[in-house]
Amino acid sequence: MDGDSRKIPTHEVTYARLRDMILFGHLAPGAAVTIQGLVVDLGAGMTPVREAIRRLTAEGALEPQGNRRVSVPRMSAGMLEQVAFARLTIEPKLSEMAAKNLTPELIGLLQSLDNQVDQAIRAGDVPGYLEANHAFHFCLYEASAAPVLVDMARSMWLRFGPSLRVVCARFGRVSLPDRHLEALAAMRAGDGTALRAAIERDIAQGIEQVQAALAQGEI
Amino acid sequence: MDGDSRKIPTHEVTYARLRDMILFGHLAPGAAVTIQGLVVDLGAGMTPVREAIRRLTAEGALEPQGNRRVSVPRMSAGMLEQVAFARLTIEPKLSEMAAKNLTPELIGLLQSLDNQVDQAIRAGDVPGYLEANHAFHFCLYEASAAPVLVDMARSMWLRFGPSLRVVCARFGRVSLPDRHLEALAAMRAGDGTALRAAIERDIAQGIEQVQAALAQGEI
DNA sequence: GCTGCGATAATTTGATCAAATTTCTTGAAC
DNA sequence: GTTCAAGAAATTTGATCAAATTATCGCAGC
CATH class of the missing domain: 1.20.120.530 (GntR ligand-binding domain-like)
Known part of the structure; x- marks a missing residue:
């Protein structure tokens, strides 16, 4: 049952969920993306959430704000x-x-x-x-x-x-x-x-x- | 003043170091990149190393091997x-x-x-x-x-x-x-x-x- | 307007658990 | 007696979490 959900690691699932939120317009441009917020919203641990955010930042889907915060980029x-x-x-x-x-x-x-x-x-x-x-x-x-x-x-x-x-x-x-x-x-x-x-x-x-x-x- | 060494986070430094190792040919194609290995070699903690590896994987600089290991991609x-x-x-x-x-x-x-x-x-x-x-x-x-x-x-x-x-x-x-x-x-x-x-x-x-x-x- | 204090959130560490690979052992077949 | 293979223990490595640390921001007080 939940044995096979264990096969695929949490950080992959978390990444996929956050990615789809961005990909399908569920997050407004300029919105803040916080680790703790996603920990609560997605019910995942801190480490998987961190990794998802880092990966998506590297892919250009999220934008570092300089002061170690991350947000959804605005289109110009x-x-x-x-x-x-x-x-x-x-x-x-x-x-x-x-x-x-x-x-x-x-x-x-x-x-x-x-x-x-x-x-x-x-x-x-x-x-x-x-x-x-x-x-x-x-x-x-x-x-x-x-x-x-x-x-x-x-x-x-x-x-x-x-x-x-x-x-x-x-x-x-x-x-x-x-x-x-x-x-x-x-x-x-x-x-x-x-x-x-x-x-x-x-x-x-x-x-x-x-x-x-x-x-x-x-x- | 010289507290700027603390200004820039460890995971950024770790990322930059690993990136340069890849960018300038210090890592052989096909070589295994392990978290614990880099923890020892770079003297960083586990989390910063993890993040560096994830970022570089997302950028195509490293390749997941399927069994949750990563390696330097071979060119074809x-x-x-x-x-x-x-x-x-x-x-x-x-x-x-x-x-x-x-x-x-x-x-x-x-x-x-x-x-x-x-x-x-x-x-x-x-x-x-x-x-x-x-x-x-x-x-x-x-x-x-x-x-x-x-x-x-x-x-x-x-x-x-x-x-x-x-x-x-x-x-x-x-x-x-x-x-x-x-x-x-x-x-x-x-x-x-x-x-x-x-x-x-x-x-x-x-x-x-x-x-x-x-x-x-x-x- | 500047300074210090408190709240919030990110960073980092170390410990613990789980998975995968390697090695060693054991037993059967030839 | 030797060889091969299957399986189990041991080692290596990755994944996750919770606590401690540190930075940043907002706000009150001067």
Whole structure:
């Protein structure tokens, strides 16, 4: 029962939980992240919490404030520009590399993940949308067999995460044409170049959302 | 006043020391990195050592072995390809961005760092060369005011580090034309495009060194 | 406005527990 | 009698926790 929950160490679980909180916009930009706070909230010991915070700080998901405090970074225009450049460089490349390794089974899995994305959008289920969208992208990227570049993409998504909560607030106002359909069509056709282009447009669209929110001072 | 030795926390110092050991090729690829070993070697407590290892693992500088041990990653052809792509994407971009912010004082500092590089090469001082070369590149990159991309570059250099010890063994056999001179000339001329090109060639040259060593089974 | 005091939180240590690896032993088969 | 292998003890190393220490911040008093 709880014997197998013992298999996976506490600091890994704690890391995963804190990471997902950041990744899916549950933590506001600028919010303080304290060790003792997380010890209480997550019910973990001090050492696992420390490690989770350190790891995420190293990944750029959290920001040291100088005076040994840590907080969720605020997005600025400059940061967004850098993240946009990195994402638009790395992720299309990953897509193209993945195209060579896609099997019918994997494409089927990606299709079902995209169905979950659509379903979440129709249901207005924002957390569900974010998780399914993340799963879709990284399921594809991991097929690239390029762990170094996937790590870089993960870091960029973590820097993006806190801003998602404001983008979510725009959901009602802005339509989201689904680039994933183009991507899936390219996968089935075995067309790496088209897949790359579809992913590139998908990313550019997401970045524009955040850029617009930023310009309107919603972040 | 001199209480500043206590100002900077132990885990930061420990992190910096371990990072430099990796960055400058003092640790062999595949070598085991144990907490207790570092506790003895670095004379630090267990918690600071743990944190240093976690941070560096998150940065890709160390590799978990599955059975909760960590080791220095071995470079493979696939890894090298990914690191090469990332470096050749990020670092020329950083150079071009930095070009806009270079002051005469900064160019002077970079010139003196390059002098240290030359001096170390002439003296056959390998550690000195590695440190000065690193300082030159990141002094330039930090002028870009793009901390996100600089972090990515740092991570790539850390993945490169362990391979440097074998590249160093080739020093006697291979000549190293100095691309830094072209870079410095471009800086003085205020030519961002030329600076970008010079740095790109410098990086490509370094990668070719490792590629050649890898092909000959020296790693 | 500056200084010292108290509260809060981070840092660090050392001890203890758990997991994994290595080594040693034992027993059976040839 | 020798060899090999399975299993158990011992050692090494990692994980977690709780207590003691130290730094930082806010606030009162001068």
